[in-house]
Amino acid sequence: MAHGVCASWWRGRSPCVARRRRSGLPPPTVVMELRPPGKARADVLRENTEAVFAACDAAHGRWAKLLGVRAGLHPRLRLEEFLIIYSITEEFIAATEKIGGRLGYNIRGILQQQSKQFVDYQHNVRMTKIKAVLDQETWVAVDVPEEFQAIVLSLSSTYSSVNGMEMPSTDDNSKFSDHQPTSQELTYSAENNADNGKVTSGTGENQVESTSQSANNVAGNLKSTLQTIVHGGVGYHMVNCGLILLKMLSEYVDISKCLPSLSLEVVQRVVEILKLFNTRTCQLVLGAGAMQVSGLKSITSKHLALASQIISFIHSLIPDIRRVLFLKIPEARKQLLMSELDRVAQDYKIHRDEIHSKLVQIMRERLLANLRKLPQIVEGWNAPQDNDVQPSQFAKAVTKEVTYLHRILSQTLLEVEVQTIFRQVVQIFHSHITEAFTKLEVSTPQAKDRLCRDVQHILACIRKLPADNFSSETIPNYGLLDEFLAENFGTKVGE
Incomplete structure (x- = not known):
């Protein structure tokens, strides 16, 4: 809209104005064209918005370049x-998106890419480390620093509370206390022949390390330690590699919690490291690979029992790890990942059962080795000067070896x-010894008396072995x- 403005200041300043005054005409009217106020404000806002957009884009570019420089x-x-x-x-991204009104797809992509690289690198480091630790493992029981028990409690819903973690009382651990191992153990070597299970005197690798040395291996000089690590009310004896794997699993859980967008990748990495640990442990202990890489002279029944404990502990921990890691996993992906973890858990169970079968096999091989010597021993029974009232060397050797195995396993394995x-083992003893004596x-x-004494001596030992079908009747x-x-x-033992 045009507005007329009287330009009185023109008067006396222009010849034209002077002539108009002399002729009696009114002064000239000056007309100024102005833009509407609303349109002017819109233009200013548009220009300011474009400037903010440009500033945010420039800031995103600079920040992305900075991230790129530090990518390695x-x-x-x-x-x-x-x-x-x-x-x-x-x-920074949230603030600039709010101010600028544009999504920072580029910088978000760079951040996500570097987060994946972080997970991949950390996983590769841990895979390399756990393999090296396993290759150096001597399979000696170590005490458990309390920080590792705290990790188990943080993963387990059994001990979690609203206000935080609750440590179990020390009385809970007393029934799982360790015992000093025997000086002799059943062993086997890589060849798996009949003499692989021979009884050998205990060496340094069979002794339990001191508390201070154990703590140095896994967590530095910590004052408070436990003899077993408790999960689900069950105490498990640990070795160095088992504690390190537990620490690594807790670190994977931390990564998943702090970077929820990468929870799927973290679960896949956990599956990989669990598979590696199980496979490599099987190669080193059941496959006797530790005799080459760790310098062990033999794989003893104590080594097998400790390996069984570690495998059993990780197997019991897998459901808790799955529960924690699956909190941020989309429902559509949970089923596939759950089946993968279930397969890993099944592999651990099979591995544990194979270790137990190996322990039975060791005792069977030792029994067969002693039975091969029995005919030579019996030849002396028919001699008229044989007045020995003690059990034969065969009966003593068989009962001594099975007693050692029972003592070692009862110190380490679950009842x-x-x-x-x-x-x-008892079934093998009954069948093989009865067949040989027949x-x-x-x-x-006197030979019959010797045979009767041997049978009674062996049966007295068998009565003391664990029996899961025993009742008062x-x-x-x-x-x-x-x-x-x-x-x-015409006689019986143990009535």
Whole structure:
């Protein structure tokens, strides 16, 4: 809209104005064209908005370039250090998106890429480290610093509370206390022949390390330690590599919690490291690879029992790890990952059962080795000058070896596992010894007396072994050897 403005200041300043005054005409009217106020404000706002957009884009570009320059450094940082950069970048992106109104797709992509590189690098470092630790493992029991028990409690829903973690009382650990190992153990070597299970005197690798040395191996000089690590009310004896794996698993959980967008990748990495640990442990202990890489002279029953404990502990921990890691996993992806973890858990269970079968096999091989010497021993029974009233060397050797195995395993394995193993051992003793005694040619009264004493001595030992079918109405570990004694000598043991 045009507005007329009287330009009185023109008067006297222009010849034209003077002439108009002399002629009696009115002064000239000056007309000024002005833009509407609303349109002017819109133009200013548009220009300001474009300037803000340009500033945000420039800031994104500069920040992205800074991240790119440090791309090789960020994956090597500790989680706490990487989270500082990650959080600052997220805050910067959120602030600039709010101010500028445009999404920072480029810088978000760079941040996500570097986060994946961080997870990959940290995983590769841990895979390399756990393999090196396993190759150096001597499979000696170590005490457990309390920080590792705290890790277990943080993963387990059993001990979690609203106000934080609750440590179990020390009384909970007393029933899982360790015992000093025996000086002799059953061993086997890589060849798996009949003499692989020979009894050998205990060496340095069979002794339990002191508390201070154990703590140095896994967590420095910590004052408070436990003899077992408790999970689900069960105490497990640990070795160095088991504690290190537990620490690594807790670090994977921390990464998943701090970087929820990468929870899927973290679960896949956890599956990989669990598979590596299980496979390599099997190669080193069951496959006797530790004799080459760790310098062990033999793989003893104590080594097998400790390996079984570690495998059993990780197997029991997998459900808790899965529960924590799956909190941020999309429902559509959970089923596939759950099946992968279930397969890993099944592999651990199979591995544990194979270790127990190996322990039974060791005892069977030792029994067969002693049975091969039996005919030579029996030849002396028929001599008229044989007046020995003690059990034969065969009976003493067999009972001594099975007693050692029972003592070693009862110090380390769970009671139900010891029962399962010795149920098979007792069956092997009954069948093999009865078959061998039946084939013996015993002709003299003193030889028959010697045979009767041997059977009674062996049965007395068998009665003391774990029996999972024992009741007040039955004889523990009753079997074929009892029937042989009753049929041939008319007597019984253990009534």
